[in-house]
Amino acid sequence: MNKKEVIKVLEKIATYLELQGANAFRISAYRKAGAALENDPRSMEEIDDVTALKGIGKGTASVITELLETGESSELKQLQQEVPVGLPPLLKIPGLGGKKIAKLYAELGIDSAESLKAACEEGRVQQLAGFAKKTEEKILTELEKLGKRSESHPLWQLETIVPKLDAILASIEEIDTFSVAGSYRRIKESSKDVDYMIATNEPTAVKEAILAQVEAAEVIAAGDTKISVVLTGEDAPNVDFRIVEPEQYATALHHFTGSKDHNVRMRQIAKERGEKISEYGVELADGTMQTFQTEAEFFAHFDLPFIPPTLREGKREFESYTDIPKLVTIEDVRADLHMHTTWSDGAHTVEEMGRALIEKGYTHGVITDHSQYLKVANGLTPERLLQQQEEIFAFNKQVEGFHLLRGTEMDILPDGTLDFSDDVLANLDFVIASIHSSFSQPQEQIMERLHTAMKNPHVDMIAHPTGRVIHQRDGYNPDMEQLIAWAKEYGKILELNANPYRLDLCIEHLEMAAKAGVKVAINTDAHAIEQLRYMEIGTKYAQKAWLHKDLIVNTWSFERFMKFLTNK
Numbered sequence: 001m002n003k004k005e006v007i008k009v010l011e012k013i014a015t016y017l018e019l020q021g022a023n024a025f026r027i028s029a030y031r032k033a034g035a036a037l038e039n040d041p042r043s044m045e046e047i048d049d050v051t052a053l054k055g056i057g058k059g060t061a062s063v064i065t066e067l068l069e070t071g072e073s074s075e076l077k078q079l080q081q082e083v084p085v086g087l088p089p090l091l092k093i094p095g096l097g098g099k100k101i102a103k104l105y106a107e108l109g110i111d112s113a114e115s116l117k118a119a120c121e122e123g124r125v126q127q128l129a130g131f132a133k134k135t136e137e138k139i140l141t142e143l144e145k146l147g148k149r150s151e152s153h154p155l156w157q158l159e160t161i162v163p164k165l166d167a168i169l170a171s172i173e174e175i176d177t178f179s180v181a182g183s184y185r186r187i188k189e190s191s192k193d194v195d196y197m198i199a200t201n202e203p204t205a206v207k208e209a210i211l212a213q214v215e216a217a218e219v220i221a222a223g224d225t226k227i228s229v230v231l232t233g234e235d236a237p238n239v240d241f242r243i244v245e246p247e248q249y250a251t252a253l254h255h256f257t258g259s260k261d262h263n264v265r266m267r268q269i270a271k272e273r274g275e276k277i278s279e280y281g282v283e284l285a286d287g288t289m290q291t292f293q294t295e296a297e298f299f300a301h302f303d304l305p306f307i308p309p310t311l312r313e314g315k316r317e318f319e320s321y322t323d324i325p326k327l328v329t330i331e332d333v334r335a336d337l338h339m340h341t342t343w344s345d346g347a348h349t350v351e352e353m354g355r356a357l358i359e360k361g362y363t364h365g366v367i368t369d370h371s372q373y374l375k376v377a378n379g380l381t382p383e384r385l386l387q388q389q390e391e392i393f394a395f396n397k398q399v400e401g402f403h404l405l406r407g408t409e410m411d412i413l414p415d416g417t418l419d420f421s422d423d424v425l426a427n428l429d430f431v432i433a434s435i436h437s438s439f440s441q442p443q444e445q446i447m448e449r450l451h452t453a454m455k456n457p458h459v460d461m462i463a464h465p466t467g468r469v470i471h472q473r474d475g476y477n478p479d480m481e482q483l484i485a486w487a488k489e490y491g492k493i494l495e496l497n498a499n500p501y502r503l504d505l506c507i508e509h510l511e512m513a514a515k516a517g518v519k520v521a522i523n524t525d526a527h528a529i530e531q532l533r534y535m536e537i538g539t540k541y542a543q544k545a546w547l548h549k550d551l552i553v554n555t556w557s558f559e560r561f562m563k564f565l566t567n568k
């Protein structure tokens, strides 16, 4: 367990205690322990004795030790059993924290989304101290959104589930080959369920192995061609495993990957040739069934190149397929330009992040910790930024063929000023500017803040330009046309933040940026080594906007990138 994850569990315990209406001192002990870890510049591996940290007492220390040793917390497990099951989901409603929910529970007996809705509709919530009529109305609209969301599963949720299922399927000997299919394979922002395609000659053995190993809350169907389960866990998705014979696999995978519109076009193309695509192969004009070894062979049969799943939307992939080789792939990426370390709110040190980038095969990367304004994230003062620079210099001396650059993710403050002065910025290799506060300002004010950053000659990039979090918040609604025009005018990069919670810019905005010829950087914004994996999602998402690799600055060589920074 890394530091970030330990801090998360401590925060979760504090929230559950709040839901229980526990003693304020007990709650704050967990928050203090989390902050103590956050503010310590070392990674978890480097701290030998957590009790030596100011803010960590005996009780919280034993929770941390248990987490490090077992990966679990019995304290949290206990709380999860005690707190009514309907309460934690209410935390997803913006504006309702643990304390408010505890009050609703204690005074109105509200223990679920349903009872909260009823109480709001009857006007009982606004009668409580601290709850206005407006709050009540807001809760009702948010409840409605919440209901809609639970029917679909965001990419960020599936992105943690799919690798676990992949690992199970990879361990089953009788499986020839398998792949996730459906909208997840196409990197849609949300999916109704998860689909898998499996090739085997021993369906019964495969079925038994899947049922034995996959943690299912419910088995909906368990045949030799399709197994359908609901996974365990909060808001867990349905998973369908479809089992076919190896020769049917390529066509079936294509079919169940979709999209529907793409499949309709493919069937039309087949029809024009007097052929028919079924789930398992292509019926030729003479009535024989042709099967394929791979999807590429399937496409080749129709004189098409391999169309990546991300592009299968039923339109542009048939009109512009000669552009496919120009699109970015994970193999083109040479750098990650946005990441955090233990200096601010990251889990790993400068050196650990640097080594991880080298292992990815990158040629360069930028350390961009938060700036001083972001106190909750332990943002850096100019003095600490200078100290960090020494660490980066030392790292570069140890390694060859790789360059770690000095950067910052500098806050654009609510009053429209920047968190660092020009002389601080002038000393850095790469400057990111971003908004993390006062999202609800009117658009003009938001745009004024962004304009200040855009005009500053030291700023190189705007990170997560809209501030959205998928399924959770809409962001601060900038005027995107204007922002792109400024990026063009001042030669700034716009970010595609590849964190699956963000994917910001979104596809539509990426298309606008590409049309204007604005440079884009795909960055992970990693707060821990494991999150560097988001680059793959980022590149696939960029494909959906048909972004050419030449537009993406982190596919460039180190020399070209540095030249761009000096000449911009």
Ligand SMILES: [Zn+2]
Residues within 6 Å of the ligand: 409, 434, 436, 463, 464
């Ligand atoms: Zn940020």
Ligand SMILES: [Zn+2]
Residues within 6 Å of the ligand: 338, 339, 340, 409, 525
């Ligand atoms: Zn960041």
